[in-house]
Amino acid sequence: MALRGTNQEFGRPYNRRIVLESIRRFGPIARGEIARHVGLTVQTVSTIVRELEEQGFILSVREEPKGRGLPPATLRINPEGGFAVGIHLTPLGIDAALINLSGDVIESAHREAPSATPDDAFDAIGAMVAELTGRRSGGRVIGIGMALPGPFGVEPMSFVGPTTMAGWQDVPLRERLTAVTGLPAFFENDMAAAAMGERLYGLGAKHSEYYYLYFGFGLGGTMLHDGSALRGAWGNAGEIGHIPVVPGGEPCPCGNRGCLERYISLEARGRWSGDDADWVADVAPIFRNAIATIENLFDPETIVLGGLASPALLERLSASAEPLHNSVSARRDRRTSRIVVAQGGQHTVLRGAAALAVSGVLSPRFGQIFTAKRQSEGDLLKGGDIAA
Structure with missing residues (x-):
């Protein structure tokens, strides 16, 4: 979603949000660059920046001069703001x-x-x-x-x-x-x-088109397109765990039989009596088929395997998919592996x-809702003080 300002008379809170969002996404960044990003005048941006600095949300930093004249001050988010x-x-x-x-x-x-x-x-x-x-x-x-x-x-x-x-x-x-x-x-x-967390703080920063396969108590996934999650008509896109993969297989609480997460998930691993190596070997053919399905459906740069499982188990599962099936991802010009293990960490x-909360309060989408309702009780951007 493009960051664009508004000149409507009730748009000031909205403009503050998109300026702050621009700094969060692109900082360190100069005022003139912000103005070009959001479509506001430099004067308007400077006024908003001054307010955000006074409120402690952003920091202004000026590099040491390397020649004549002072370099422009750049702005970045204040982590403790x-x-x-x-x-x-x-x-x-x-x-x-x-x-x-x-x-x-x-x-x-x-x-x-x-x-x-x-x-x-x-x-x-x-x-x-x-x-x-x-x-x-x-x-x-x-x-x-x-x-x-x-x-x-x-x-x-x-x-x-x-x-x-x-x-x-x-x-x-x-x-x-x-x-x-x-x-x-x-x-x-x-x-x-998890997919958004990985995009911001893990491997996702290197890719704009990837599928995040979430290995949790169940199994699901999200396709990241140009840095945004594909949601589907009702927000449920990515429930790959409920794709039937084994005809006449184990009954699933969803009403179908042989659903993928009945075989590949932490819940499925918990029902297995053997060790990790035996379990991975047993489900490897199903996992290999699932990878080919994801690749052919979404044509991702890579599939990022993450979630609540230990990195060791994820690495073992990733290796078990080799040799991978032929799919649209089997390209000679690839620059990354078809499957990589997430690096965002346990958090x-x-x-x-x-x-999600920060974006919900600061993003243009929230700003549109905010300004449309013309709320009079104050600006949610100010937040609440933590109780002493």
């Missing part, structure tokens, strides 16, 4: 992290909560957020993002079975999350959050969830 909270809810428990504007994990916490009910989970989340933010007294929290297993809004598949959050049907996630934290709240499926989902 704000924080976002990332939450990852799984059938096994809850992970949370306080993350600064540069994507650094400042504090993190984990709660064991197998098959948590909504009431228990939100009580725990409220306590965890209070604990995390209490360790950074005086900081400013912009918002909170939560990632959880999908798909969403599909009656025979959503919140059904061991790889989803059973019993969470029709829970008002955004409202409940805001109620227990007091923060602007956003939610996303965990595979898309990839949390970083992606936190980035």
Whole structure:
């Protein structure tokens, strides 16, 4: 989505957001470059930049002169200018992290909560957020993002079975999350959050067209196109785990038989009595077929294998796909492997969830909603102070 300013009389909060987003995406960057990116005058950008500097969201840095004249000051995000909270809810428990504007994990916490009910989970989340933010007294929290297993809004598949959050049907996630934290709240499926976390902080920075295969309690994936996740008509694109791959195979809670995640997922690995090597050898033919399916459907630069499994297990699974089937990805001019293991680290989902909150408050899309409603209660960009 292009970053473009508006001259409408109620567009000032929107313009502040797109200027800050431009600095976040392209910094260090000079005022004139920002103006060209967002289609505003340098004078308008300078006024907004001055406000953002006063509020502590950005830093102005001037390099030492190397000749005559002073080089222009460049702008970058102030990492300590704000924080976002990332939450990852799984059938096994809850992970949370306080993350600064540069994507650094400042504090993190984990709660064991197998098959948590909504009431228990939100009580725990409220306590965890209070604990995390209490360790950074005086900081400013912009918002909170939560990632959880999908798909969403599909009656025979959503919140059904061991790889989803059973019993969470029709829970008002955004409202409940805001109620227990007091923060602007956003939610996303965990595979898309992981893909965005990898794009921002892992291998994704090197590629614009790749498929992120999320190996979690279930199995899913997200295609990143030009740095953005392909969502589908209802936001459920990428549920590759529910593609039937074994005719007459194991029954799946979704109602089909032989679904991919019944064989390749942490839940499937947990049902296997042998060691990792034996399990990988057993599922390798199915995995190899899945890779060819993804390649032929999406024609990605590469498939990034990530998620909650250990790097060692992911590496072993990646190696098991060799020799890969012929597909549209079998090109002689390739510059990267057809499968690579993610490098975003164990906090990839949390970083992606936190980035969702930051983008939700700062992005043009949110700005359009904000300005269209002409909210009078203040600018959410200011966020809330962390309680002392």
